[in-house]
Amino acid sequence: MNYVEVSGARIRYHETGPAGGPPIVLLHGIGRSLEDWELQHSRLPSTHRIISLDMPGFGLSQRLAPVISLGSLADGVWATLSALSVDRPADLMGNSLGGAVAMRMTVDEPDRVRTLTLVNSAGFGRTVTAALRILALPGVGRPLLRRMADPRIARRTERSIFFDGALVTRERIETAVKIARQPDFAAVYLQAARALGGVWGVAPAWRRELLPQVARLEKPTLLVWGSRDLILPSAHLAAARLAFPSAQSHLFPDTGHMPQIERPDEFAALVRPFLEAY
Template identity: 60%
Template structure:
């Protein structure tokens, strides 16, 4: 079920599935994306969990919360949204791309709220990022580019996310154009991109600080990557292993930036094994 909640004056879009009594599983999407990026996992993981996916504040079809968009603010907005759902138990948190960094920031800021981390092609482990995202951080260039997203440019963006172009569907392209047309989309996207990176790549200070904070509050962790990721290269997986040597890791062959979609069954099988080892028996 998809619905909207009013959280700190903003309409925030959420999807829930599964028995509310089951252990809570929170799913977080990447920059410029939406909760739809986790739809295949609702279908596969709701049997054992209360599955919650969220349009991050200002992204997808959610409204931004007051103030400048920051990583800490996104994590705080997610926590407030979960509170609004009445969920107070420690969360199993999965984050893709930017969502991985938000998940880590949630753990750093509120350790008691996070039971496990699953990081999927996550931001935070290296400098390298797609040129298109680096260009958006350049003052004067980002806003005009984001305001010119039509079906053709949306198709190119979607194409960069998947190794198998069968996943670049007309529905995904149409939805991307709809999201890009929202009045606050460009501002939210650019503020996020410019906080995290520059033309030279993803900034080191926030990455190093965040990884240190997460290491200070170790949690069971699963880190996965798509071998053919064009956004955040699979070489970052080695840095993730070094940062969190206790984590389980997996590399999906012939897979792009979103293994949870492109390898939905295999991703769900891997996740179930991990989550079942760290969830209370029902």
């Protein structure tokens, strides 16, 4: 893994493929890291410059903004890509929170985006796991987030992500614990969660504003979901199809919140022709 300095902050990234190739940018979810896209680096087109990164404040990256919001995360990713001299329109792929960030990035800098792949993305419904909603309760969020550094809690969290329990490996638990022990983990996680919603679920205001803005840009879009997602239920896919009626879509059976991990070969086989078509 490598680091790049962006406005005085160290941002962690992983890059494969030719430096001059068309860029694919891979964005993770809340409280997560670039490891969630590790399996796709060897499966996506080798002709492309594939970049996964810890969004500012998440993973092992330092924060760029004093307050974390969808806009600040989008700005931070664009600043990171500029620091990496990404000067061609990018194929953005975002999982969960990363999908919402990818959409915000598209609205903010439409000429820098070629396609959108939204994977179990936030933004298409109110319903979200109770584990995120209770963070909004006064005095509850920070103590709960500090407990995520406990390997037993980390195991439970990882188990909620995958339909296949065999994917809850020691390596994934160790990575989750390492990330949860970062100094800003709880503060950044809590700010991001509260920016997107609260005790009643994902807030409607930012979704109602953002989705029509993205739709008007008519970027080629692929919607991907896992049928057994416990974080953002697969019913959200129907809302995503309504929001983006021209988008392609696919529902993976017996798959949880991260199809790019749980169905790595099938996910790449789905994405590759989508990218080649544009």
